[in-house]
Amino acid sequence: MRERKWVQEILLYSIVFLLTLPIFILLIWSFTKTWPWPDLIPKDVGLRGWRYIIDPHTKILKILCFSFFLSLAVTFVTLLVSLPAAKAIGQHNFKGKKAIQIFILSPIIVPPLAVAMGIHVKFIQMGLADTFWGILLVHLIPCIPYAVRILTNVYEALGTRMEQQARILGANRLQTQFHVMLPLLAPGLVSAGSLVFIISFSQYFLTYLVGGGKIITLSMVLFPFIESGDRAIASALSLIFIAITLIFFLLINKILRTHLNTQDYFYL
Amino acid sequence: MNELQLINISKHFDQKIVLNEINFSVRKGELVSLLGPSGCGKTTLLKIIAGLLPPDGGQLLFDGNSILNIPVERRGTVMVFQDYLLFPHLNVWNNIGFGLRMAGKGREEQAKKINEMLELVELHGFEKKYPRELSGGQKQRVALARALAIEPKVLLLDEPFSNLDARLRESMRDFVCGLQKKLKITTILVTHDKEEALLSSDRIVLLLDGKVQQIGTPEEIYLMPKNREAANFLGKKNYLKGRIEKGIFYYSGGELKSEERADGTYWMMIRPEEIKLKKDKGNASAIIVDMRFAGDRIYYKVKLGEEMLECLMLPDTIFSIGEAVNLSMDLQNIILFPE
Numbered sequence: 308m309r310e311r312k313w314v315q316e317i318l319l320y321s322i323v324f325l326l327t328l329p330i331f332i333l334l335i336w337s338f339t340k341t342w343p344w345p346d347l348i349p350k351d352v353g354l355r356g357w358r359y360i361i362d363p364h365t366k367i368l369k370i371l372c373f374s375f376f377l378s379l380a381v382t383f384v385t386l387l388v389s390l391p392a393a394k395a396i397g398q399h400n401f402k403g404k405k406a407i408q409i410f411i412l413s414p415i416i417v418p419p420l421a422v423a424m425g426i427h428v429k430f431i432q433m434g435l436a437d438t439f440w441g442i443l444l445v446h447l448i449p450c451i452p453y454a455v456r457i458l459t460n461v462y463e464a465l466g467t468r469m470e471q472q473a474r475i476l477g478a479n480r481l482q483t484q485f486h487v488m489l490p491l492l493a494p495g496l497v498s499a500g501s502l503v504f505i506i507s508f509s510q511y512f513l514t515y516l517v518g519g520g521k522i523i524t525l526s527m528v529l530f531p532f533i534e535s536g537d538r539a540i541a542s543a544l545s546l547i548f549i550a551i552t553l554i555f556f557l558l559i560n561k562i563l564r565t566h567l568n569t570q571d572y573f574y575l
Numbered sequence: 576m577n578e579l580q581l582i583n584i585s586k587h588f589d590q591k592i593v594l595n596e597i598n599f600s601v602r603k604g605e606l607v608s609l610l611g612p613s614g615c616g617k618t619t620l621l622k623i624i625a626g627l628l629p630p631d632g633g634q635l636l637f638d639g640n641s642i643l644n645i646p647v648e649r650r651g652t653v654m655v656f657q658d659y660l661l662f663p664h665l666n667v668w669n670n671i672g673f674g675l676r677m678a679g680k681g682r683e684e685q686a687k688k689i690n691e692m693l694e695l696v697e698l699h700g701f702e703k704k705y706p707r708e709l710s711g712g713q714k715q716r717v718a719l720a721r722a723l724a725i726e727p728k729v730l731l732l733d734e735p736f737s738n739l740d741a742r743l744r745e746s747m748r749d750f751v752c753g754l755q756k757k758l759k760i761t762t763i764l765v766t767h768d769k770e771e772a773l774l775s776s777d778r779i780v781l782l783l784d785g786k787v788q789q790i791g792t793p794e795e796i797y798l799m800p801k802n803r804e805a806a807n808f809l810g811k812k813n814y815l816k817g818r819i820e821k822g823i824f825y826y827s828g829g830e831l832k833s834e835e836r837a838d839g840t841y842w843m844m845i846r847p848e849e850i851k852l853k854k855d856k857g858n859a860s861a862i863i864v865d866m867r868f869a870g871d872r873i874y875y876k877v878k879l880g881e882e883m884l885e886c887l888m889l890p891d892t893i894f895s896i897g898e899a900v901n902l903s904m905d906l907q908n909i910i911l912f913p914e
């Protein structure tokens with residue numbers, strides 16, 4: 308027994324180490340000017356990477372805020388749309404359910420590239436191209452399938468009995484959803500919300516296409532630096548990127564936990 | 576006076592008929608048991624009464640008025656499920672107060688009622704605990720308190736004791752029955768356990784294969800079963816085949832007067848406890864074939880001529896397998912079923 312635990316711990320720490328190693332490397336990179344091979348530790352340190360981010364001329368902080376709120380809005384709308392869909396699929400049987408499930412999941416199967424062009428043309432006609440709302444809508448395409456998928460599983464696991472119990476005790480439909488189902492769904496909402504936020508936050512192609520270069524998000528700022536090999540700035544931006552998603556996860560988790568008092572389980 | 580009345584309630588799922596024209600009524604303040612084997616449609620019937628399922632046909636009356644069109648949340652019937660279904664995100668206090676909160680009752684009124692309920696189910700001091708921290712019996716009492724807090728007109732209990740271990744089951748049964756008598760709340764108790772039904776009900780509705788077989792007091796149901804199915808559900812029985820001719824019933828063990836019956840073939844039912852075994856005094860008629868010791872009673876299988884009889888005895892004299900015994904039957908409560 309003791310030995311097994313030992314092995315488990317070594318395994319666990321190795322995994323944690325391997326997963327966090329890139330973050331340390333990013334951290335070192337963000338403080339270097341050059342880091343030529345075969346140096347194990349860079350000799351030229353500097354704050355160029357970080358200075359670039361804070362510099363008001365580059366508007367990085369502004370873009371960062373915009374990106375954050377865009378993804379927040381996408382997450383909110385995605386969950387709002389996905390909840391009823393997942394409820395219908397997870398709790399009820401109806402004709403054509405399989406077909407609808409495949410239809411909802413199709414954006415994961417079919418590459419977005421295939422549909423994005425057509426959508427772009429339509430958006431131009433409708434005046435949605437190059438706008439915040441256009442980007443928000445187009446981000447829903449890769450986000451909704453994941454949210455529906457996760458929440459469907461949660462609804463399936465929950466079943467309808469808790470709802471029935473609430474109704475029996477005098478709660479109307481709205482009260483039942485709000486006072487009973489929402490708290491029970493909270494762990495699933497944390498999981499789905501975090502995933503959707505990351506998908507939206509790291510979206511490059513769809514934002515680029517529909518935004519027409521006029522709407523800039525953090526991932527669009529990041530890509531050219533990675534491409535051109537400016538590692539210091541790219542690393543600093545990447546760290547910001549990771550920090551934002553982590554902050555979002557902790558935030559949504561904290562909010563849902565304290566307000567809804569749910570237990571320690573996640574649907575990942 | 577009949578308070579709740581079920582008239583020709585039917586229900587089917589996919590091609591299968593689960594409830595077939597159910598008729599019975601429950602009087603004000605009465606505890607009626609719905610007794611039947613698993614899968615006979617007891618839960619389905621409770622759900623129909625509670626308003627969770629619509630019946631295919633039939634009528635449901637409360638004080639003479641149809642309640643079929645009243646939605647679940649306003650029907651005034653409250654159901655306690657087999658597995659309690661406490662809200663895991665709410666503590667005991669808020670679980671019990673759930674219905675009051677949904678009804679928009681004021682804080683003070685809620686607190687007063689919740690305290691009253693905690694008193695009633697003897698759970699003071701548990702207000703802050705969450706369902707996951709409670710034992711089975713405690714969960715059961717919270718579920719009961721939560722149901723009673725909204726002062727339902729009819730209480731529906733779905734196999735409330737089946738998830739508890741034997742000893743707890745007995746004490747919870749007494750507790751719940753005591754509570755029911757004290758509050759005089761109209762109650763339907765669903766169970767597949769005949770002893771539970773016999774011990775706790777004012778009347779029993781026996782449900783077999785989606786049909787009501789018999790309605791009556793526990794004594795009536797046990798002592799005067801209407802047919803063999805009903806009799807068998809209430810315990811093992813012995814049957815001896817015989818014929819009635821001109822008011823006399825002739826069977827392998829002798830004859831009996833039976834004046835009201837028409838001539839024909841009948842089955843005579845003898846309960847295991849009505850057969851007495853005595854030590855052989857030289858004229859033994861039966862042989863012990865099997866013996867099972869259950870502490871406060873002993874089950875015997877006895878061979879009498881061609882017939883195999885079940886027999887239940889107190890453990891005052893113990894016979895062994897193969898022993899020859901004298902057998903006598905108490906023929907006072909004999910029941911004859913036509914073939």
Ligand SMILES: Nc1ncnc2c1ncn2[C@@H]1O[C@H](COP(=O)(O)OP(=O)(O)O)[C@@H](O)[C@H]1O
Nearest residue numbers: 588589593611612613614615616617618619620
């Ligand atoms: N929602 C449903 N869909 C299909 N069949 C059901 C449904 N609910 C119950 N049944 C069937 O109806 C029968 C009676 O079920 P139930 O009322 O739960 O029985 P009991 O409570 O007496 O054990 C069972 O055979 C069950 O399989």
Ligand SMILES: [Mg+2]
Nearest residue numbers: 617618733734
């Ligand atoms: Mg049942």
